[in-house]
Amino acid sequence: xxxxxxxxxxxxxxxxxxxxxxxxxxxxxxxxxxxxxxxxxxxxxxxxxxxxxxxxxxxxxxxxxxxxxxxxxxxxxxxxxxxxxxxxxxxxxxxxxxxxxxxxxxxxxxxxxxxxxxxxxxxxxxxxxxxxxxxxxxxxxxxxxxxxxxxxxxxxxxxxxxxxxxxxxxxxxxxxxxxxxxxxxxxxxxxxxxxxxxxxxxxxxxxxxxxxxxxxxxxxxxxxxxxxxxxxxxxxxxxxxxxxxxxxxxxxxxxxxxxxxxxxxxxxxxxxxxxxxxxxxxxxxxxxxxxxxxxxxxxxxxxxxxxxxxxxxxxx
Amino acid sequence: xxxxxxxxxxxxxxxxxxxxxxxxxxxxxxxxxxxxxxxxxxxxxxxxxxxxxxxxxxxxxxxxxxxxxxxxxxxxxxxxxxxxxxxxxxxxxxxxxxxxxxxxxxxxxxxxxxxxxxxxxxxxxxxxxxxxxxxxxxxxxxxxxxxxxxxxxxxxxxxxxxxxxxxxxxxxxxxxxxxxxxxxxxxxxxxxxxxxxxxxxxxxxxxxxxxxxxxxxxxxxxxxxxxxxxxxxxxxxxxxxxxxxxxxxxxxxxxxxxxxxxxxxxxxxxxxxxxxxxxxxxxxxxxxxxxxxxxxxxxxxxxxxxxxxxxxxxxx
Numbered sequence: 001x002x003x004x005x006x007x008x009x010x011x012x013x014x015x016x017x018x019x020x021x022x023x024x025x026x027x028x029x030x031x032x033x034x035x036x037x038x039x040x041x042x043x044x045x046x047x048x049x050x051x052x053x054x055x056x057x058x059x060x061x062x063x064x065x066x067x068x069x070x071x072x073x074x075x076x077x078x079x080x081x082x083x084x085x086x087x088x089x090x091x092x093x094x095x096x097x098x099x100x101x102x103x104x105x106x107x108x109x110x111x112x113x114x115x116x117x118x119x120x121x122x123x124x125x126x127x128x129x130x131x132x133x134x135x136x137x138x139x140x141x142x143x144x145x146x147x148x149x150x151x152x153x154x155x156x157x158x159x160x161x162x163x164x165x166x167x168x169x170x171x172x173x174x175x176x177x178x179x180x181x182x183x184x185x186x187x188x189x190x191x192x193x194x195x196x197x198x199x200x201x202x203x204x205x206x207x208x209x210x211x212x213x214x215x216x217x218x219x220x221x222x223x224x225x226x227x228x229x230x231x232x233x234x235x236x237x238x239x240x241x242x243x244x245x246x247x248x249x250x251x252x253x254x255x256x257x258x259x260x261x262x263x264x265x266x267x268x269x270x271x272x273x274x275x276x277x278x279x280x281x282x283x284x285x286x287x288x289x290x291x292x293x294x295x296x297x298x299x300x301x302x303x304x305x306x307x308x309x310x311x312x313x314x315x316x
Numbered sequence: 317x318x319x320x321x322x323x324x325x326x327x328x329x330x331x332x333x334x335x336x337x338x339x340x341x342x343x344x345x346x347x348x349x350x351x352x353x354x355x356x357x358x359x360x361x362x363x364x365x366x367x368x369x370x371x372x373x374x375x376x377x378x379x380x381x382x383x384x385x386x387x388x389x390x391x392x393x394x395x396x397x398x399x400x401x402x403x404x405x406x407x408x409x410x411x412x413x414x415x416x417x418x419x420x421x422x423x424x425x426x427x428x429x430x431x432x433x434x435x436x437x438x439x440x441x442x443x444x445x446x447x448x449x450x451x452x453x454x455x456x457x458x459x460x461x462x463x464x465x466x467x468x469x470x471x472x473x474x475x476x477x478x479x480x481x482x483x484x485x486x487x488x489x490x491x492x493x494x495x496x497x498x499x500x501x502x503x504x505x506x507x508x509x510x511x512x513x514x515x516x517x518x519x520x521x522x523x524x525x526x527x528x529x530x531x532x533x534x535x536x537x538x539x540x541x542x543x544x545x546x547x548x549x550x551x552x553x554x555x556x557x558x559x560x561x562x563x564x565x566x567x568x569x570x571x572x573x574x575x576x577x578x579x580x581x582x583x584x585x586x587x588x589x590x591x592x593x594x595x596x597x598x599x600x601x602x603x604x605x606x607x608x609x610x611x612x613x614x615x616x617x618x619x620x621x622x623x624x625x626x627x628x629x630x631x632x
Contacts, residue, residue: 021355023462023463026463026464027393027462027463028359028389028392028393028463028524028525028527029357029358029359029389029390029392029393029395029460030357030358030359031355031356031357031358031393031455031460032355032356032358033350033354033355033356033457034349034350034356036352038349039337039347039348039349040347040348040349040350040356041345041346041347042345042346042347042348042401042434042435042452043344043345043346043435044401044403044435044436044437044450045403045437046403046405046437046439046448047439048405048439048440048441048442048443048446050442051439051440051441051442052439073344073345074345076344076345077343077344077345077347079345085358085360085450087360087361087362087403087448087450089362089364089446118358119358119359119360120360121360121361121362121448123362123363123364123367123368124364124367125364125367125443125444125446126364126366126367126443126444127364127441127442127443127444127446128441128442128443130364130405130441130443130446132362132403132437132448134360134401134403134450136358139347141349144345144347146339146343147339147342147343147344148342208344209344211344
């Protein structure tokens, strides 16, 4: 096992190479700045072994999830990601090989999203592996996408497909089959919608990322919404699972970890949205609309109400 | 026990009231910016129950330590603190009262240093209470104090007194008496040298805060240093303890958690330094000088070497 300083110098410092203000991770603090007319967007998430991931998950996947969930928060604000800091609390039995694999996962994500490690803190813990990551991005001043403020009549949209990660968790728990591995992959590695988020700046009225589940995150918008069940986009794998067991709809609607964007646009901006979808090569579905009622309702294709829905999930 | 959202809204959101870009802690991310000609200084530290503090320490003290150690890092860079984010992983048995007390400690520190909560993440953990705090400050572009680059002949200085916190740890462990409670207080609540740090911008050649112990942090400067034993500033409580048991010198030199500033100045700036000390109402001691040798040496008053010293402490 490498000592703290060797581990930082040999494994982590290469990830900070491009950030001059990271001082090769030798300083107490790091320095960075934004351009004129921009501001910093900051977000932070903690993942705990045994709570947010399985302790024996591959370290590369844990790294990708940790960065992915934070980048997804930046995406929901419309920001361009730039840097991140990492707080790692390692249990005593962690190995140098584990940390190397973890760092390689961070490195792969860095390359994909053109970001750089800026600093952090390494401690040990008598408990489970605990990882906090704080991600920074920039955006034109005053242009970040809000999560509140959707207006009656606005169209409710989502990117990608919904429910795969929740079903992937069932796969990881041995409760569901997943022949092609699509669901498990979606559970392990969220794809932050960074390009779409930036494209939505000035177009979406409100935006958030689906981390707690479609229904819970719709409730976070604090408005009435009618969503049409048949419009909720499902992957082929999710469709097949649902055909075999219709009770999985509950997981699809309430399960978390999809990290797709949930956003609203004015009805007249439908064409612009289609252009944005094309430009960013992202599937986008219009699944419903903001209503005057304060309820979340699941609607049938004929416009009648299937059921009122309530958020069923809280962290604790 | 309050739920996650109620807890954030009722206990944490008041701490974020002054930061418009914190969006009352209702967003996925927060927004802030610096002025023209400035840059952001960022630092982060994790404290784990059972490793960095005792699980039954008063929550107010834990809060002050958590913010204090991070503000101390900003002080060592010369930055003016502005905001912070908090990642709290709570064990299942945490109570709402505990969180309220913890927040009151944060609030007191906020008022002292004119800073504001900006965002964070709350999770639960199957392990010990784990707290990561990321602090932000600003500084004129390119003016942050480096930790490397001290030159031969530069004077080595420290603020305040050295070793109190290390002795305070012994008090907390029941190994040392502390009639007036000074040592224990220094162990529990570091006083970040924020005003001195800003005053040292443009004056100090290098600067860091003493978190790992005087000797270890001197080693971080990567130069040869002769320090004069009699010049190391000790509190009255530390002096008395040392008189009773001379072996405590080891704790004083190697123990951590003092959070005083260790910095170097050019010999010709001695007068300016005295002015800065007066202006910030801080005791400052010149304890040694940078030498051509690569060793750290403890010197007697007559200029002869008492012993070579080597850092004896690593986190793990």
